[in-house]
Amino acid sequence: QVQLRESGPGLVKPSETLSLTCTVSGDSITSYYWSWLRQSPGKGLEWIAYIYYSGFINYNPSLKSRVTISVDTSKSQVSLNLRSVTAADTAVYYCARTINVVRFDPWGQGTLVTVSS
Amino acid sequence: ETVLTQSPATLSLSPGERATLSCRASQSVNNLAWYQQKPGQAPRLLIYDASNRAAGVPARFSGSGSGTDFTLTISSLEPEDLAVYYCQQRTNWPPGFTFGPGTRVDIK
Numbered sequence: 001q002v003q004l005r006e007s008g009p010g011l012v013k014p015s016e017t018l019s020l021t022c023t024v025s026g027d028s029i030t031s032y033y034w035s036w037l038r039q040s041p042g043k044g045l046e047w048i049a050y051i052y053y054s055g056f057i058n059y060n061p062s063l064k065s066r067v068t069i070s071v072d073t074s075k076s077q078v079s080l081n082l083r084s085v086t087a088a089d090t091a092v093y094y095c096a097r098t099i100n101v102v103r104f105d106p107w108g109q110g111t112l113v114t115v116s117s
Numbered sequence: 118e119t120v121l122t123q124s125p126a127t128l129s130l131s132p133g134e135r136a137t138l139s140c141r142a143s144q145s146v147n148n149l150a151w152y153q154q155k156p157g158q159a160p161r162l163l164i165y166d167a168s169n170r171a172a173g174v175p176a177r178f179s180g181s182g183s184g185t186d187f188t189l190t191i192s193s194l195e196p197e198d199l200a201v202y203y204c205q206q207r208t209n210w211p212p213g214f215t216f217g218p219g220t221r222v223d224i225k
Contacts, residue, residue, distance in 0.1 A: 009135060035214075045160070045203060045216040061211045094159055102148040102207045104214075105162035 002027035004095050004108035010087075012115050018082040022095030022108060029053055029071065033098035034078045037067060039110070040091035050098050051078060085115045119144045121204055121217035129223040136191040138220045144185065146204035148207050151180055151189045154219075155200045163202075164189060191222070199224045 008020035022034065035050040049059045049069040057069055057074035068081040078095060093111050120143045132135055149167045158204045162171040164180035167187055171175065191198055196215040204217040 035145075040173075044218055045205075047214040047216075058212055060213055103150040103162060104152075104160070105165075105207065107159040107161070110159050112170045 002097060002106060004097065004106065006092075006093060006095055006108045006111040008111060010112060010114060012085055012113060014086055014115055015084055018080070018085050018089065018093075018097075018113055018115075020093055020111065020113070022078045022080075024076045024078070024097075024109070027097070029073055029076045029078070031055075033101055034071070034081045035096050035098045035104060035105070036078070036080045037094045037096060037107075038091040039094070042088070043091075046091075048080065048082075048093075050085050050101070087115050088117045089113070118155075119146065119206060119208055119215065121146075121199075121206060121215060123204060123217040123220050125220060127223065129225055130194055131225045132196055134194050134195050135150075136194055136198070136222055138189040138191075138202055138222075140182075140187040140189070140217050141207060142185045146185065146187075146206045147188070149180075149187050150183070150205045152203045152205060153198075154203065155197075158187045160203060166207045194222075194224060196224050198222060 001037040003025045005023045012018045013057050018061045033050045036048040038046040051069045066083045094107050094110045096107040122141045124139045151164040154160040168180045179190050201219040201221045203219045
């Protein structure tokens, strides 16, 4: 069965770039779309972006100016970069397989990122 | 932008009771999904396309509705159903996804 594991720094300074990686195992990364989402107490669950291995990408308009999503098929990894972070970007970040571009299943365990100096 | 509203915010019931959770959309929605998030865990897909149970989901969970009004029903609550339940939609414009604020189910 497919498993997703997020990794990256747990602490990022304000104005710097948050970089996370999602490693996919048990399934081909070329068979599905893959998304990043986040969850913070103040804003609930928020979808950030999705990508297909061919390079088709869609971003949440509210984050589009600061976000880059990419895929490395040789490593079965999906990456997220979020630039110019502030305390409002503090959240648990999840990656998820995106079925038919309509729903998320399964999700990774999530990784907490705190933005603080 | 289509907004999802969930009610009630919190539901406190005893084991064996029936739980009825509501999700209302500001515009007609296709492909509505429900997720369960237990404390300290990631969300888990329960229901997709409004009424289809995801793989491995117990039969006590069912979804119904169409258009703007959707319901998640837990027919007989088990202690392990303590969780927050979210509805989610895909939006056509702007293209993306949104979630409801969630309903917390407490077990008495």
